[in-house]
Amino acid sequence: MTASTLAAPRTLTRRVSPAATLRHTATLAWRSLVQIKHNPMELIDLSIQPIMFVLLFTYVFGGQMTGGHPVQYLQFALPGIIAQNAMFATMNTGFLLNTDITKGVFDRLRSLPIGRMAPLAGRIVADTVKQAWSMAILLAVGLLIGFRVKTNIGGLLLAFLLLLAFALAFSWIAVLIGVLVSEPDKVMIFGFTTIFPLSFTSTAFARVDTMPGWLQAWVKVNPVTHLSDATRGLISSGPVASPVIKTMVWGVAIAAVFAPLAVRALRRRV
Incomplete structure (x- = not known):
């Protein structure tokens, strides 16, 4: 009799190549964007709220x-x-992430043979695209009612890149x-209780020399303040180098x- 040799069982691994992780991230980002057609209210929030802010202010x-x-104030x-809208939009990342976690979507995604960080990275990439859409809406409405870009297309593009980069950092x-929170609504509560005072105690809407000394x-x-001043300098008028550097450092x-x-x-958690 010939002895049969059993092959050693193959060890399964969760290692995924960087290229595959990038593909998985792009797929999951597209998933998040396609979901808008099933939830059009999300796109309305990204469009109507910015328009209301511009018109009201x-x-x-x-x-x-x-x-x-009023148009003179719009220019400022x-x-x-x-800048304020970019920061508020980052809360949408936390809100939808918490929704995926609490509904078990994240567990199902993590059970697939995909990159470990692909679900989170896909969410962040999709929300960055949504950020760009919201910024474009704000600028378009501003141009329609009298705002004018006083620099050039290069300054405008740099302003958008800076805003997206800072929003990406702030989204963490x-x-x-x-x-950390147990319900999605708690993410939005955090946003309103922190971003509102953070943005209103800055030069986003008023000049610093008009404020009390203790607040200045x-x-x-x-x-x-640095983000608003940098954006203002790149697309309208004012200093550029110093606020841009400070924004990047922050x-x-x-x-x-x-x-x-x-x-x-x-x-x-997962």
Whole structure:
């Protein structure tokens, strides 16, 4: 009799190549974008809310701020409105991430042979695309009612890239909150209780020299101030180099602190 040799069982591995992870991320990002057709309210939120902000700030506050010249105030405030909207939109990342986690979608995705970080990366990439759409809507409405780009197309593109980069860094805060809280609505509560005061105590809507002295100290270091000033300088008028550098420093610092915390919290939860 001949002895039969049993082959050693093959060890399965969860390792996925970087190229495959990129493909999985793109697929999941597309999944998140396609879902809009089944939930059109999400696209309405990304479109109607920015339009309302532009119209309200221009025609309700603009006359008071500039002595009856609302379009003049729009020229100052639109970059700040875009910056504030970019930060608010990051909360959508945390909201939808928490929804996927609490409904078990994340567990089903993680059971597939895909890159470990692809579900999270796909969500962030999709929301970055939505951010670009919302920014374009804001600028288009501003142009329709009187805003004018006083630099050039290069400055406009750099402003959009800076806004998207900062929003991407800031979204790690939303990811961390989305992982930690038990319900999606709590992510939005966090957004309203932090981003509103953060954006209004900046130069997004008013000049720093019009504020009380005790408040000016905070306004001058507020990251929203630097983001608003950088955007304003790139598409309208004002300093560019200093606010752009400070915005980038803030973005790197936020990502360096909150990205590892968010990833660690996500691994513990799922």
